Amino acid sequence: MSDIEKNPQGGRRLYGITALFDGPEKLVNAAAAVVKEGYKNYDAYSPYPIHGLDSAMKLKRTYIGAVTLIAGLTGASLLLLFAWWTNSIDYPLVIGGKPYFAWPSYIPLMFEMAVLFGAVSTVAALIMVWLGLPRNSHPLQDTEFMKKISDDGFGIAIEAKDSSFDEKQTKAFLEKLGAEKVELVYYETREISLKEAVLDPKFIGVIVVVAIATSGATYFGLNKMLLLRPWTSLSDQAKVLPETRSEFYPDGFAMRPPVNGTVARGELPYRYANNIPAAEKFMKNPVLPSKHVMELGQRDFNIYCSPCHGYFADGQSRLQGQFPVPPSLHIDSLRTAPDGLYYEVITNGFQGVMPSYARQIPRDERWAIVWYIRALQRAQNPPEVADAK
Amino acid sequence: MTTQQISTEKLRKLPESYGKLGWTLLIAGVVFTILSFVIDAKHASFGLTMTLVFVATVGVGSLFWVGVEYVSSAVWSTALRRPFEFLAGVIPFLIILALPLLLRMRTIFEWTHKSLLATDPAMVVKAPYLNIPFFLIRTVGVFALWWLFYYLIIRNSRNQDTSRDQQLTTKNVKLSAGFMPVFAVTLTLFSIDWLMSLTPNWFSTIFAVYVFSGSVLAAMAFGTLIIVKLNEKDRFPVKLTPDHYYNLGAFLFAFVVFWAYIQFSQFMLQWYGNLREETLYYIPRMHGSWAVVSIAVALAEFLIPFFLLVTKPAKMSPKRLVFVSVWLLAAHALDIYWMVMPVYDSKTAVFGVSEVAFILLSLGIILTVFAYKAKGNNMVPVGDPKLQRGLEFHI
Structure with a gap:
């Protein structure tokens, strides 16, 4: 922290040490060893879930599941509230001879909303946990380490802020564990500073401008531009509109009268109307x-x-x-x-x-x-x- | 990973209490059944129908799980297969259970009355299917097919214990693959004959799937109950891990949700369609004391077990699994009661000697057969090539 205060314009700062391992079994063993050594601020990375890694890391139960459950129940309840309010309070409507509050027909919708809310909230929560929002980047992003992880690597990163972290000792410890490649990872203090980039007025300004431009373009595109030629080719057809005169037929009517003496199917002439x-x-x-x-x-x-x-x-x-x-x-x-x-x-x-x-x-x-x-x-x-x- | 030793002394030694409890329940069940027939033969016939459905669904559901393990080449469940094989051992006895009912078909099945043909045109259309000779052929055929596949699959599995022949696994995979479509058709026939035809005018195309969901759920619950109980008391020949428990819990959870999905699909479509020939099933069940039973079924077989099983630690906790398994078996019994008994009395939900006999006899038959099979067979398939890998299973 002190570095940043001293030098707010820039400079590099140690984030931690990353180590790549050869295969998932070695990663599990290494993670167990890291826990045994007493490190707290570390994480293990792999391209796919590994059985037994969470128990080797002695991870506590994640709260992501609770987020999903609460968000799902919220979605279902909101839909029920919405359907109840619109269908039975604000504008009571009999549909299919059912009561105003026809709850069984809302259940599929409640299910859909539960899935939607649950899924979106889970993804949002995962992003928040990873980036620590409102921070919008992570020091490991775009490093060689992370590129390898997202391909075929298995690795551990120990952060410098850990109390038992020591640059030389930790490096030696990871090498002793059999790591293939041990690297120090630095980050630009300018990029990840105390001032969160998401709250930067410039960033917010750009978002506001983009929002206005997008909604404006949508409005003018759909409501104005589409009413100009040549987009009106479908509505600009040679046809006789109501209350206008046909140029094609001499009598000026667009509809042709039936031939004299014909009777339309299913109809019979009725001659005594109002008589x-x-x-x-x-x-x-x-x-x-x-x-x-x-x-x-x-x-x-x-x-x-x-x-x-x-x-x-x-x-x-x-x-x-x-x-x-x-x-x-x-x-x-x-x-x-x-x-x-x-x-x-x-x-x-x-x-x-x-x-x-x-x-x-x-x-x-x-x-x-x-x-x-x-x-x-x-x-x-x-x-x-x-x-x- | 170290190879796990199989405790040979526990292989064929089920705790005595299982057999004792089974026999006690069975004798009490038989006594109560006879008593119920003396008191009210019509009520007792419906009670015995529930017993048949309960025992058949648990039995053939267990055989389904055995078959699924072979077809999918599942490894994790190898050590857990035998309890399901033992549970499926009730299949040969189904015909004995059905015999008194076949003699009393006129009491149970409205469609056996010729007078119905004169007044109801729908029954005339259904007559080529719903007639006594064809019903008997189907019932015997269904039970015979189940018994045939039970006999073939279990024989191969048992022979493997001594011969250690890996070819037997391949044979059983083929047999199980053959059993799956047979199971689908026969369970459909069974559920139409013994449950849907109780209300002969009513029909629902999803009904067999509904019975299937309850059947495999009950079979899984019974298996889970016995496996977890034995393993926690250290009476199972091998040591199972919480990871095995997790899978059992996950299956229970999955089929709780599946059951609710199918039941709700059936209910909502018929409720929304509001056609006379469809709603006649739900109208009695939505009024009077049957409405209470309907809500109880929805709570017992979906809402409460859903929240009891939704978290990961819950699926791994032996206490929770035992509790939920017992709960789900009770829910399955309630579900069968909900399907059968409104036909006997559409006004009020009755509970009498016949219902007590239903519970005692169902559990008695299943437990006695289980204890008997466990005495003569190994509790784990010691000759199965997948066994050791199955014991090393990690989620």
């Missing part, structure tokens, strides 16, 4: 009554008609006066009205009070409803009773 008298006069129920038709009519009636008309078509609305209550379908004028009236009203609505149901109910089902209404009317006023009146 109840004509509908009453000319339309006959084309669907033959059967058990199936009656059940279909009952189902559709209960779904679409009963909210306003009541289950028995008596006008017992379930909507509690939020809409005008329709008349009972059992009054004489409606009971005697022809089928065409009902079909026309279902198809096109009635006087702006009842909407059209043409889009919800297919044509044959509308006729099935008419059959069902007829059945309801007969049930309320059987013909023999009506005749007796």
Whole structure:
């Protein structure tokens, strides 16, 4: 420390002594010997995990596992909180007929988040342990020793700050252990100084500038540049947009009308729209009554008609006066009205009070409803009773 | 590394207490089973079904571990193979256990009733599979195949003790490789026949995998319990290290997680799909006292053992391993109870003489067979060429 204070501009300082060994067994034996000698600030390096090295080094249990566990549980809890808040508190939404707080469907997401948080935190923790963040480099980086380790070397580095460290003795000790190559490693005090490089205003400034430049470039690239030629080639097509005139067809329309007299598949022309008298006069129920038709009519009636008309078509609305209550379908004028009236009203609505149901109910089902209404009317006023009146 | 001496006096000398405990449990189990049949024959039939499933899953799961060791040429577990071979020794007795149930099929299996065919079109479709003759053929076939592979593999392994013939290992590798697909198909048939068909309308394509996960977990737990107990009391012929323990613990941990993964996959898909023919399995299990059992199963077979085993020292600690093994065997029994008993009573989780008989008889059969096999065979495969390397195992 004192060197740095004396000479803050530069200078070399001893980091420690590195020793390379020939093979993993020798490394394990050497590590055990280093521990026996009483060294504390040292580490063993190898390209792959070696069985028994941790016990030879008498390593304490690492806390990386705890980091992973806590981060994983945090990730899972955060996702649960997020899903609970968004789905059941802030914007309650029924999805697939499930309760607002449908916890089983969150578990796969919680698992994913646990893995994500756990993995990223583990890597971050490993980098922190190795570099000692906010320090952003390590004296062994870019040394011949580390290059050999990341290839096929097995080595031990004893740091100079260890209390039992002595330049000559330690070197002799490592050589005696059978090390192939023992080297002193120095580092530039300028590089690793008391002032952490991560907190350097210049470094922070560059990061801020890069962040602004990146987000600015992204913004202008995606929101402005892509709307210029030639990137708009997909949207710049020869086509007729809504509310514009076609130059191609003489009549100015882009869509061609069907040939006269043709009928589209699945459609039949309906000539009595909003003309109840004509509908009453000319339309006959084309669907033959059967058990199936009656059940279909009952189902559709209960779904679409009963909210306003009541289950028995008596006008017992379930909507509690939020809409005008329709008349009972059992009054004489409606009971005697022809089928065409009902079909026309279902198809096109009635006087702006009842909407059209043409889009919800297919044509044959509308006729099935008419059959069902007829059945309801007969049930309320059987013909023999009506005749007796 | 020095060659470890194998203690010959301990090779064939299992502590007397194992056999005594086994016989005590077995006799008590038989007495309770007969008693339960006298009290309530229907309840007792379901109880005996649970016993059959427990004994079969532990037995064939152990044979699976033996096979896995050969197929993967695993070295570390060589010294631990014999206890699993002994546990697999229950396989020949499964047919005896199944016999009373085969005589009472109409009590256990709803699909045996002809009246169901008239009312349920799904049962008509399933009739070519779910009928009594084919069921009997499958049951006998499955048990026979298990017994065949058990007989061949264990015979080779035992002969190697005296002949020291390395070719026998190669033969067993081939046999085990053949056993793996047979095991997959037969365990699927077994789980469909004896567990899934209890609810004949219900189906789940992952169900056999679920039974598999519970089966190998229970087998590993039983093996771990015996191995660690013997080694800690210094009654195992060789000295096992914490590194061996670590692998046993890691397998327990892995299959605890696997079990939860499969159970949750099955539950979530059926819960989310919300189709009548799928949810009919879970609806009774999610209401009343069965809901408590369902939560207990999830806690017992996943959440609690997960945290008991998650750290490295826990997997190496003999005390923890013994505790977790016993815990997991209880969880496996609870799991089987959860699979079988809602069919007997879908309203309330019952506990009576039949359940006591289930626990006593299951443990009794397995322990008695284990003690019997351990008497006539070496506790470690002394002739296996991998044995010494396995003892030197380090993680």
